[in-house]
Amino acid sequence: MDLKAIVRENIWKLKPYSCARDEFDGEASIFLDANENPFNEPICRYPDPLQLELKEELSKLRGVAEKQIFVGNGSDEVIDLLFRIFCEPGVDNYIAINPTYGMYKVQADINNVEYRSVDLDHNFNLIAERVLDQVDSNSKIIFICSPNNPSGNILNRDQIKVILDSFNGVVVVDEAYIDFASEPSFCEELSNYSNLLVMQTMSKAWGLAGARVGMAYGSSDIIELFNRVKFPYNVNLLSQRAAVDMLRKRDQVEDWIKSIVEQREWMRGELLLLPMTINVYPSDSNFLLVKSLKASEIFTELLKRGIVVRDRSKVVLCDDCLRITIGTEDENQQLISVLKEII
Numbered sequence: 001m002d003l004k005a006i007v008r009e010n011i012w013k014l015k016p017y018s019c020a021r022d023e024f025d026g027e028a029s030i031f032l033d034a035n036e037n038p039f040n041e042p043i044c045r046y047p048d049p050l051q052l053e054l055k056e057e058l059s060k061l062r063g064v065a066e067k068q069i070f071v072g073n074g075s076d077e078v079i080d081l082l083f084r085i086f087c088e089p090g091v092d093n094y095i096a097i098n099p100t101y102g103m104y105k106v107q108a109d110i111n112n113v114e115y116r117s118v119d120l121d122h123n124f125n126l127i128a129e130r131v132l133d134q135v136d137s138n139s140k141i142i143f144i145c146s147p148n149n150p151s152g153n154i155l156n157r158d159q160i161k162v163i164l165d166s167f168n169g170v171v172v173v174d175e176a177y178i179d180f181a182s183e184p185s186f187c188e189e190l191s192n193y194s195n196l197l198v199m200q201t202m203s204k205a206w207g208l209a210g211a212r213v214g215m216a217y218g219s220s221d222i223i224e225l226f227n228r229v230k231f232p233y234n235v236n237l238l239s240q241r242a243a244v245d246m247l248r249k250r251d252q253v254e255d256w257i258k259s260i261v262e263q264r265e266w267m268r269g270e271l272l273l274l275p276m277t278i279n280v281y282p283s284d285s286n287f288l289l290v291k292s293l294k295a296s297e298i299f300t301e302l303l304k305r306g307i308v309v310r311d312r313s314k315v316v317l318c319d320d321c322l323r324i325t326i327g328t329e330d331e332n333q334q335l336i337s338v339l340k341e342i343i
């Protein structure tokens with residue numbers, strides 16, 4: 001892929017802000033370079049702009065070089081940067097599957113980038129050819145969310161590779177839920193595809209939604225562009241520490257994942273026994289998409305009893321569907337008993 005050909009010209013030419021900590025390099029014990037207040041350690045200090053300690057942990061976890069890792073203020077920041085780096089407002093377009101995560105379109109709309117939507121099939125499978133049919137010379141990004149939100153399923157690996165092989169732009173594989181899936185991450189394909197960008201987050205399996213830490217893994221050339229365009233101190237000090245701590249507690253996280261996956265399968269069984277259930281779709285995530293009779297009424301009845309799920313019944317291909325996150329064993333049991341009561 002010819003990166004220069006797909007990057008906005010102003011971004012290609014951008015001379016980034018150089019912050020105090022960028023210009024200093026080496027060991028020091030007295031920091032008089034950044035006009036900080038010295039009396040409130042550690043939070044009085046600006047955070048590491050390149051989050052090197054955190055990237056070291058991520059690198060060990062995913063087997064990806066540190067210079068191929070970007071860390072942002074949630075995946076939200078990664079998505080916004082993608083549009084700002086690659087898409088000329090009012091000119092370029094991007095393609096995303098439908099139904100999928102709603103944030104791509106919001107960020108694109110903010111950046112005035114045209115959306116080309118491609119429906120999944122009725123079982124939420126990806127058809128590469130349909131996606132490629134939408135590509136023209138102004139198509140810069142294709143978003144593939146796998147496991148997909150709201151359907152929950154992992155998408156066919158070979159179909160994703162067909163897209164990677166044919167598209168002369170960035171193919172984003174959003175793996176927010178990959179830790180709940182039985183298939184490996186696309187990170188292992190990074191050396192085969194210079195146009196691949198894998199997005200992950202610490203908001204789901206890693207239990208850090210409140211800290212806002214999202215990652216992108218890609219070629220070092222793409223990651224360098226991200227680093228140039230981001231706010232200098234985009235991930236705050238407390239969040240960097242929380243993320244590093246969590247990555248050093250992998251046993252804990254693996255226990256959580258195991259419990260959530262077990263509970264998911266228990267919930268599937270229970271939901272299938274309910275008379276209103278039409279279908280529970282296969283899930284590689286920490287949620288289930290459930291097609292049900294009277295979905296909207298059930299949603300409202302649950303709310304009256306203090307339980308909030310996501311009503312997806314107005315979404316393409318998701319008529320009569322609720323999306324239910326897997327909670328603790330106790331929460332899941334309460335949900336099922338309330339659903340039995342509602343009948």
Ligand SMILES: *Cc1c(COP(=O)(O)O)cnc(C)c1O
Binds near residue numbers: 076077101174204213
């Ligand atoms: C939850 C979710 C994210 C996570 O976003 P953050 O901004 O990192 O919290 C990203 N992509 C998808 C598809 C999601 O469902």
